[in-house]
Amino acid sequence: MSKNSECDGLAKNGLTAAKTNLELAASILEETAICFDSAGNRKKAGQYLTLAGDFHMDLNDLEKAASCYGKAILRYLMIEDFDTAQILLKKGQEYGFTTSFHQFSIAHDAIERKFSTKQDEEMNDIEEKEVQEEIFEIDIVPIESEQAIFPIRYDEFHENDEIIQDSKDYVIPQLNESKTKLDTFDVMTAVSKATRQKKKSNLQANAAFKDKKGETHLIEPIKTLNRIKKGIKESETSDLIKEDRIEPEKVNEHFLIDISEPDTLDLNYTARTEFINEYEEELVDIELVDTIPFQWQVIDVKSDFDLETKKPTQTGMVFTWKTGKIDPGSKLAVEYILRKRVERSIVLRRQNQVSVVTTYHSIKQDLQANLEFVNTSGNVYNEILIEDVIPPELIVSDSKSSQSLKPYTIPTHDSTLYRWTFNTFNPGDNFCIFYQFREKPITRHYIEEIVTNTGLIKIEKISQPLHDSFSYDYIWYYSIENSSENKINLSDRIPSDFDIELVDPIHLKPTLKKDKNQIILEWNFLDKKEHKSFIVLRIRGSESFTPIGPIIIIPGKDDLFLLERNSFSEKKLIDIRKLKNIEEKK
């Protein structure tokens, strides 16, 4: 008979005995634990010791119970199950076990030692992070172009529209004083940021024309830049919101989430330049000059003018348009379809000089980018910093470097910066980074109000995608305010391949019901006890979907009249942490 079968036999005897004789059971269960100990199964030994301890408690034998609990705690510590060890310690203290019980006292001290070590480690991590995020103030002294330390070979980079590049060189006095690598990289980071901030990403437009006297006039035409909003069409929103009130028992049949269409931001923008003849006479020889900074890739152009020239300059791609005449009151326009590029800053250091090379990379239709950088200078660089600004419409779902380096990601106000650092870059060396992107889901904010005779019911839902996650993670935030006398039920939907990862507060977890290709979330207890509350959910899945608004059900009352509905879209910052803090203080 194997050791484990012997233990299992004892366990069976112990559990049978428990039904009739607690004392006998406790003693056999302790024997079972010893048996599992000798078989090396500490977890099972801990379980049976706990059980024996509880039966000793039932027999009012505090000393034996405390001894069993103490031994059980030590076994959980051995297998590093600290949560269970702590739970048993707390339970033992509730039972009245004190440190005067030898085994329990040993277990108590062991847990304290373990947790003080863990806390020290966590504190060290925090301190390290603070050092990394310290901000440097630096002096940057530009070097004249003839002294450039990283000569650009334009022939290599201007072959096509995929990569545009420029370079600036600086002297950084602080680099002479830097003693550690951390210092120099921090200075290089600050240089990269300062250089990026100086670059303009705004579109510029100028126009010239002649009046009937032949005099030339200069004006600034009207410029507009809009996102093409494929994810937020009015028709789509009205389909998903209830048109009429549905009977409570039919709610589940009626509300289905849309998993066929991705609910993401469009990658493309439209930029439009308009020339309007506001004179009461015909204008002639009209010339329009648009400068599109390199942060933008031009996908397509539609124009009422004839293209004269298109050429790259230091500030961007310059389009010159011409037309012979324009009638009074008429309007001529140029419309560009644009897409953001990945803006890359490469900072190379040689002693107290740095070269900042900026490149702009177009994103292919398959949402991939292979960003390559070759040392064509003939010099060896000892420290290299590369920062890639990922456009705000995209999330990185995978990134790999040729040297198997790990990036450091930094959230910015509307996008993410991927930072790569490495040492020694020899002439001819190639540094390649592959990015796989995915489109970013939009943030939706639903506000639902129901006016009743006894007060207002107001439920808001914010669905916000998490930017720093490789999968599709969303934060769903609900705020519930029920000033009426009615009890309300709340319902929502997630696709069946989504999971609810976390809930706050945990007692407001929804009950879940599977229904075809979706999971129905229900909260059935939002009565007066929950007059004002909030719920935060973190959900995760592999594809984006279109979240619907919260479904409010008032049991026994199914007749609601729609008073008004409107929707609008704007760029703004929603900080769910702040909203939650406000609700908590209420």
Next chain:
Amino acid sequence: MPFINISFAEAKNSLEDSTIIFELLKSKKINPKEGDLLEKLGEYSRNKSEEILNDIKEMCYLYFGEDGKDAFEKLSRFIESENKRVSWVIFSRHYQSIKYDYSDPLANYTPRITEVLTIKSKYRLIE
């Protein structure tokens, strides 16, 4: 906090009255996964269907891994047998807790300026 923190009376009464589970969650005596399992047990005690029993079995395999079969047998004794007290003690000391991630859903959350679609609806309740 885990099953070990639920007294026999609380466990037995939760089979009849699910508001006890809500209160246990609110006082943080149990976590949502433990709450789900208790809710399912209550559902079964009110409506003894094979389907619900299967759900309980699935949950045991999901939450207790290789010990799922044993956990299900111990739980079955609790919901089926007359001697509920001893059955509960045996189950709750063997399967003291279900692992649950207590992390804040907003941990590592960085708010960003982004496109926000706001949809506002107002209704009147006909009373």
